[in-house]
Amino acid sequence: MDEKRPLSFYILGAFFVLFLIFLYGPTFTIGILSFQGPQGGLTFPMRGVSLHWFDQLFRQQAVGDIWGAFRRSLLLGLMVMAVTVVFSVMAGMAFRRRFPGATVLFYLILASLVIPSILVSLGVGLIFSQAGWRIHWASSGFGAQLTWTLPFGFLIMLAVFNRFNGAYEEAARDQGANTWQVFRHVVLPLIAPSLIGVALFGFTLSYDEFARTLLTAGSRNTLPLEIFGMTTNVTSPVLYALGTLTTLFSFGIIAVFLIVALTVQRRRARRASDAGKGVA
Amino acid sequence: MRSLLDLELVSVTKRYGDAVAVNAVSHLFPAGKYVCLLGPSGCGKSSTLRMIAGHEGVSDGAILLDGRDISHLPPARRGTAMMFQSYALFPHMTVLDNVAFSLKMKGTDRATRHRRAGELLELVGMSHLAQRLPAQLSGGQQQRAALARALITDPQVLLLDEPLSALDPFLRTRMRTELKRLQRELGITFIHVTHGQDEALALADQIVIMNNAVIEQAGTAREVFNAPKSEFVARFMGGHNVIALGGRRHALRADRTRLVVPGAGALPGISDGIDATVTSYEFLGTHVAVGLIGPGDAELTAMLPEESFFAAPVEPGHAVRVGWHDADLHQLDA
Amino acid sequence: MRSLLDLELVSVTKRYGDAVAVNAVSHLFPAGKYVCLLGPSGCGKSSTLRMIAGHEGVSDGAILLDGRDISHLPPARRGTAMMFQSYALFPHMTVLDNVAFSLKMKGTDRATRHRRAGELLELVGMSHLAQRLPAQLSGGQQQRAALARALITDPQVLLLDEPLSALDPFLRTRMRTELKRLQRELGITFIHVTHGQDEALALADQIVIMNNAVIEQAGTAREVFNAPKSEFVARFMGGHNVIALGGRRHALRADRTRLVVPGAGALPGISDGIDATVTSYEFLGTHVAVGLIGPGDAELTAMLPEESFFAAPVEPGHAVRVGWHDADLHQLDA
Amino acid sequence: MALPALRSWLLALPVTAVLAFFLLLPIVMIVIVSFWGATEYSIYPAFEFENYRYLFGSAVTWRVFLQTFIFAGTTWALTLVIGFTVAYFLAFHIRSQTWQIALFLLCTIPFWTSNIIRMISWVPFLGRNGLANQALISMGIVDQPLEWLLFSNFAVTLAFVHLYTLFMVVPIFNTMMRIDKSLIEAARDGGASGFQILTNIVIPLTKPGIMIGSIFVVALVMGDFITVRFMSGSQTANVGRLISNDIGLLQYPSAAATAVVLLATVLITIAIMLRFVDIRKEL
Amino acid sequence: ASTLGAPMIWAQNIQNITLRQVGTGVSNLNEIAQKVKEDLGFTLEMTALDSDAATQRAATQPGSYDIADIEYWICKKVWPTGNLQAMDVSRIERYDQIVGIFKDGRLTPESTIAQGTAPHTVGFVDGPGSTTFVDEQSGWMTLIPTIYNADTLGIRPDLIGRPIESWAELLNPEFRGKASILDISSIGIMDMAMVCEAMGEVQYADKGNMTREEIDRTIAIFTEAKRAGQFRSFWKTFDESVNLMASGEVVIQSMWSPAITAVRSRGVECVYQPLREGYRSWGGGIGLSAGLSGMELDAAYDYINWYLSGWTGAFLMRQGYYSAVPETSREFMSENEWGYWFEGKPATEEIVSPQGQVLEQAGAVRDGGSFYDRMGHVACWNAVMDENQYMVRKWNEFIAA
Numbered sequence A: 001m002d003e004k005r006p007l008s009f010y011i012l013g014a015f016f017v018l019f020l021i022f023l024y025g026p027t028f029t030i031g032i033l034s035f036q037g038p039q040g041g042l043t044f045p046m047r048g049v050s051l052h053w054f055d056q057l058f059r060q061q062a063v064g065d066i067w068g069a070f071r072r073s074l075l076l077g078l079m080v081m082a083v084t085v086v087f088s089v090m091a092g093m094a095f096r097r098r099f100p101g102a103t104v105l106f107y108l109i110l111a112s113l114v115i116p117s118i119l120v121s122l123g124v125g126l127i128f129s130q131a132g133w134r135i136h137w138a139s140s141g142f143g144a145q146l147t148w149t150l151p152f153g154f155l156i157m158l159a160v161f162n163r164f165n166g167a168y169e170e171a172a173r174d175q176g177a178n179t180w181q182v183f184r185h186v187v188l189p190l191i192a193p194s195l196i197g198v199a200l201f202g203f204t205l206s207y208d209e210f211a212r213t214l215l216t217a218g219s220r221n222t223l224p225l226e227i228f229g230m231t232t233n234v235t236s237p238v239l240y241a242l243g244t245l246t247t248l249f250s251f252g253i254i255a256v257f258l259i260v261a262l263t264v265q266r267r268r269a270r271r272a273s274d275a276g277k278g279v280a
Numbered sequence B, C: 001m002r003s004l005l006d007l008e009l010v011s012v013t014k015r016y017g018d019a020v021a022v023n024a025v026s027h028l029f030p031a032g033k034y035v036c037l038l039g040p041s042g043c044g045k046s047s048t049l050r051m052i053a054g055h056e057g058v059s060d061g062a063i064l065l066d067g068r069d070i071s072h073l074p075p076a077r078r079g080t081a082m083m084f085q086s087y088a089l090f091p092h093m094t095v096l097d098n099v100a101f102s103l104k105m106k107g108t109d110r111a112t113r114h115r116r117a118g119e120l121l122e123l124v125g126m127s128h129l130a131q132r133l134p135a136q137l138s139g140g141q142q143q144r145a146a147l148a149r150a151l152i153t154d155p156q157v158l159l160l161d162e163p164l165s166a167l168d169p170f171l172r173t174r175m176r177t178e179l180k181r182l183q184r185e186l187g188i189t190f191i192h193v194t195h196g197q198d199e200a201l202a203l204a205d206q207i208v209i210m211n212n213a214v215i216e217q218a219g220t221a222r223e224v225f226n227a228p229k230s231e232f233v234a235r236f237m238g239g240h241n242v243i244a245l246g247g248r249r250h251a252l253r254a255d256r257t258r259l260v261v262p263g264a265g266a267l268p269g270i271s272d273g274i275d276a277t278v279t280s281y282e283f284l285g286t287h288v289a290v291g292l293i294g295p296g297d298a299e300l301t302a303m304l305p306e307e308s309f310f311a312a313p314v315e316p317g318h319a320v321r322v323g324w325h326d327a328d329l330h331q332l333d334a
Numbered sequence D: 001m002a003l004p005a006l007r008s009w010l011l012a013l014p015v016t017a018v019l020a021f022f023l024l025l026p027i028v029m030i031v032i033v034s035f036w037g038a039t040e041y042s043i044y045p046a047f048e049f050e051n052y053r054y055l056f057g058s059a060v061t062w063r064v065f066l067q068t069f070i071f072a073g074t075t076w077a078l079t080l081v082i083g084f085t086v087a088y089f090l091a092f093h094i095r096s097q098t099w100q101i102a103l104f105l106l107c108t109i110p111f112w113t114s115n116i117i118r119m120i121s122w123v124p125f126l127g128r129n130g131l132a133n134q135a136l137i138s139m140g141i142v143d144q145p146l147e148w149l150l151f152s153n154f155a156v157t158l159a160f161v162h163l164y165t166l167f168m169v170v171p172i173f174n175t176m177m178r179i180d181k182s183l184i185e186a187a188r189d190g191g192a193s194g195f196q197i198l199t200n201i202v203i204p205l206t207k208p209g210i211m212i213g214s215i216f217v218v219a220l221v222m223g224d225f226i227t228v229r230f231m232s233g234s235q236t237a238n239v240g241r242l243i244s245n246d247i248g249l250l251q252y253p254s255a256a257a258t259a260v261v262l263l264a265t266v267l268i269t270i271a272i273m274l275r276f277v278d279i280r281k282e283l
Numbered sequence E: 001a002s003t004l005g006a007p008m009i010w011a012q013n014i015q016n017i018t019l020r021q022v023g024t025g026v027s028n029l030n031e032i033a034q035k036v037k038e039d040l041g042f043t044l045e046m047t048a049l050d051s052d053a054a055t056q057r058a059a060t061q062p063g064s065y066d067i068a069d070i071e072y073w074i075c076k077k078v079w080p081t082g083n084l085q086a087m088d089v090s091r092i093e094r095y096d097q098i099v100g101i102f103k104d105g106r107l108t109p110e111s112t113i114a115q116g117t118a119p120h121t122v123g124f125v126d127g128p129g130s131t132t133f134v135d136e137q138s139g140w141m142t143l144i145p146t147i148y149n150a151d152t153l154g155i156r157p158d159l160i161g162r163p164i165e166s167w168a169e170l171l172n173p174e175f176r177g178k179a180s181i182l183d184i185s186s187i188g189i190m191d192m193a194m195v196c197e198a199m200g201e202v203q204y205a206d207k208g209n210m211t212r213e214e215i216d217r218t219i220a221i222f223t224e225a226k227r228a229g230q231f232r233s234f235w236k237t238f239d240e241s242v243n244l245m246a247s248g249e250v251v252i253q254s255m256w257s258p259a260i261t262a263v264r265s266r267g268v269e270c271v272y273q274p275l276r277e278g279y280r281s282w283g284g285g286i287g288l289s290a291g292l293s294g295m296e297l298d299a300a301y302d303y304i305n306w307y308l309s310g311w312t313g314a315f316l317m318r319q320g321y322y323s324a325v326p327e328t329s330r331e332f333m334s335e336n337e338w339g340y341w342f343e344g345k346p347a348t349e350e351i352v353s354p355q356g357q358v359l360e361q362a363g364a365v366r367d368g369g370s371f372y373d374r375m376g377h378v379a380c381w382n383a384v385m386d387e388n389q390y391m392v393r394k395w396n397e398f399i400a401a
Ligand SMILES: Nc1ncnc2c1ncn2[C@@H]1O[C@H](COP(=O)(O)OP(=O)(O)OP(=O)(O)O)[C@@H](O)[C@H]1O
Pocket: B016, B019, B020, B021, B039, B040, B041, B042, B043, B044, B045, B046, B047, B048, B195
């Protein structure tokens, strides 16, 4: 770029950096405190510096079962993710044409987004206990989380299909593809990037969901509940170690994602090079 | 002469809710011809084409191809293939895979379908770009790829909805020559929707002019251009003046419209014309189009060879007389 | 004759990173003329226009208007106004508010700015639609609104980037007449970017042909069409054949290219031409374009009046002889 | 004609079923239970208005609802200003899409760490001896630790802003990206200054995104109970906390009654906001 | 089943038995589960919850646990739901050795019974399936006591710098912005009552069962203090109390004994200050889910008997709690540990936590002295009052004030 950026760029840039610092405030604190010495606690001052708590993270805690809860949260997150993706796509497809009841359903889905999570938790818990069903993270908890992830997935799919060019499907049908083939070979690959977004969204929302699982998890805790339960005893910087690892892990994933994206981009660009071919 | 492979519309109607987009249209598309569907925006061209292709249901009437009623068959079983306006190439597949798509859907094995797709790419001169993604192609290349994809199903009728409108003028002229060549080589029917009359004239063996959901006139390019039936056709085809004489309307080709500057004396063989005023002129390279206002505020255009125009230029505001050979006047139906 | 109001580019360069989009272009745009910037895609037309408008910085060189260097002024203070390709009408404002926008920015009071905006809408014939939102207008109406908005600042130079490309062919021809009329009435400079040579020919007092980031040729429409300097200009303007004779290249207008069917005897005054084969013909209404292949696979076109073509039609594959009047041959620079 | 509708219904069925069972039914249940009675340890079916009578009769209810609205209002205003600015920066000042994505992802990383852990870490960050106070003191801005940084309404609002600004950034950014850049140029051509472009073009055209973000933020803040508890050191209450306290004490009918009122409040608020934007069109 | 094959089948099947225990993190410790696996062979699955959630589970989700580890005052609420089953004391080997507090309310035959929901008042029912508590030892127990303690105020002597002797100090303006109490209404109100009584502001007939008027006055006093900015924060979980104290946000607050230990193990000075007015006490116990039967029930009884047999008691006592059968724990503790933790004697060598952290140096004496000194000065127990609902509403008002 041979032009100077305007002053507003620097002012807004500074604002953005401040915003980032603010966002990362807790993350920094967690990062620093996770290196507490073995005698240290959850607050300042630091008592020595060590990797003690990272080591402890992989051992058994006094209370609770972080890794068991982690596995459950992971599994639940994956279940929620899969169902969110599939159901959202289906609903998104349904909404591509008008059908009687569409508006009502649309507002129901919106309502699902804005209804306070504790109400869902309370309601689902009540239903299950009044009906005498067993409350379990994979049934009631799963359902309660879906009321949160589905609307997000659905809205994203709605946006995606709003911009989806129907000519691709017509072309595929013209080429003899049946309904399923049209979906499998044309629609699905084209919306795949957005599906990754929906999946990530679904997983993250589920993985960190506290309120909706509070009364619906049953006998075994998900990770957020477990961490909350752990605070009923002496919790140690192990939690911070977990936080720091999570952050590093996310950085890793994003880095991998960017690298893959860039490589694919570059490979495609190379394939499209006209070098030595003469202009057609 | 009617061949078995003809495509026939029998009183085909398309309604969207209350609106009638195509109103009981009947027409026989002769086999192996290049047909252009021409008409102003919203006249029902696309709807007609999409009904033939099977992407739109027929509200009334029947579509016959090869003697069978195809109006209720799925698109792929009609013997038609469609090339879409913006080509609708699958952006996530290479050109080769795009072309081989319909064979893949049929379950043809990989080697066979790639070989066949390769042949069609060869036909449209795109073999060297088989591995590109559509986004990496220029407009003209995309068009050829789309053409190859449409042709791989061996259609009897190829339907093209404004295939050239996404190209720049330079490319447009080149691609239309190629389309015409391809049609001639393949010998199948092309039905090409456009709203450019020059495109239709250049390409079509038969031009079908639609207006307000019905067909106004159908015929060869020369018939339509030289003998427009209605004022609408004459105006829409361009290059015509419509002149009211003795209560009847007549079409007069603009290039047969002569200008006589008052006082310069009549030209031999030119009938006594009408008075007009020059409003503008446009240089078109070989010709100059002179805009005129005649009696009753009628807009007229005289198309003069540039050398004769510049030999005796007129400026806006000049009073002139407009004349013609009587043989060039063509009486209109309505 | 150089007037104070002229717009002058002095060795203007635009670089995007390493790529040079406009390479040391110098040109004098005479005041009050309709200038068309013509050239193939990517040649730097838009970049040039946007530098003049001030939406793109100048990498090197200067832009002078009215004797002042405007190259570092903000867009609104340059005395230019721009009409954008897709019109860029503010979708949340009525037509009237769109037109009145720049006055509002200046702090002009409501009554005054609405009055003035009303006048401009009057000028472009849009008064009755003043309260509509842009989305409620057709393409042609949007264009007029955009024009009114650009003109309200009383610019000395109006810049138009492909103003007609979003319209259908019918509307395109009508709107170009209106643009031309408006320019003539206002008497200000219009710089109009297009890649349609017919558009440029029809509109321009001066055509500036760009290629590869530089100006290839500039001149009146007739100069450029009748005396192309280079093969590129000849080919790009269309309607020309480029013929190599005696080691030099010559341009020959397609409508001055004659066909002689072997055995029919030479035509009077036609020089001894070259052998060629007919490859195609396109009916263009008043004319028929016959495609030919000459010696060395040179592609040629002969534009014949339709009546003379159909009097003695040739078919693809026929061998013919191509002739011309020597006076029609125009020798090219390169 | 009926066939496409049937197809759509079938496709929408799973979502409908999930929401019917896990959203509608529970809400119906809550409404029903809000008329029930409770003992210390159990709830019994009844049809009494006692829960509502108490709820509306208590000054606490009104105060807590007011507090909830105050939190929603301040958080909304702050997230709007911050979110808009950030989105504006990303949309109009960052030119390459790769950078936009990268910066955006950078903003999301803190949210991958469990919210509970982050809540705990506010104490060492904002506390009397926390990072923030230490930094302020060492920079000489204050000489006494600021007490109100933690366990205060300030802290609650701060945490809300921290949690929910991104919900504002995303929709605003999304709408901004769809503003045709030539509109900005056209405005500049018309002589608009940067600020005039902002007020006359960018803000009006970003309204749908602003509304969608606002709906998110308001709904989330009004339904929160955990942030308020942690960040105020249990010293402030909002409606969510009333409900969660009641739940903790097994007073489900009372919780349900409060929930019904909260639900009505949220739905009315959101319905009002929806009047200003057609979400389906703006997505 | 054939008697012959039984022992072998038992030994095999017991591997497959899993008992699910819910409770707070105070006693739901993984090391106990591990030891159970070692000693008894079956799997004990521990789910730690905060106290509200634990109560909820116990009361509303009977299917989600086999064993509930709850406090006695919570038992008063949960028992009537019928989610728990009474235990046959004849199957409890060390029933006789259980401390008197849990049987007749008296630590020693001469002690007076403290106010509040004393454990023995909700410790027995008149038979299996009954939901009414009885006052005498009926042979059917509701909860088997596990741990209990006497709570008082924790202080930071380094930051206070003078002796603290009365509960009344909690509202001393000197500590404005540096005090805290517990935000669990049933427990918090007791702390409040201790304070108000110590200040001489309110005289209670029974702190464990206040009248509306008493509740009003108590809450009013605290509301005023809250408005004046007396409190830095309230806390609800163990961890919060530790963090508040360790970070110096708070210098005086009601606290739990092991929390003090935790603060101290971080090298922060912290004292569990015995006060003139006595202690507020609490006790926890494990109850069996009503659905438990057959082999699982047998395993649960095995677990209870094992629990009382000493290892667990010693393990918990080393963290500052007391065990229901102290004598058995003695066998699992060193003389030094027993002397320090139970008898209130000066440590003869370092006192080490179960996790191996050094808690005290030789010579240190436990705050509050011996078991009898502490448990003998209990002023009241955590309670559920008759006016509980009224109290809870008032408490909410206090929080929202
Ligand atoms: N899916 C549809 N629903 C409702 N009306 C439609 C639909 N498709 C087309 N129409 C209407 O039917 C009429 C004919 O449309 P059609 O697309 O066939 O016109 P067209 O001749 O192809 O026009 P264009 O040149 O603009 O493409 C128009 O009035 C159009 O508005």
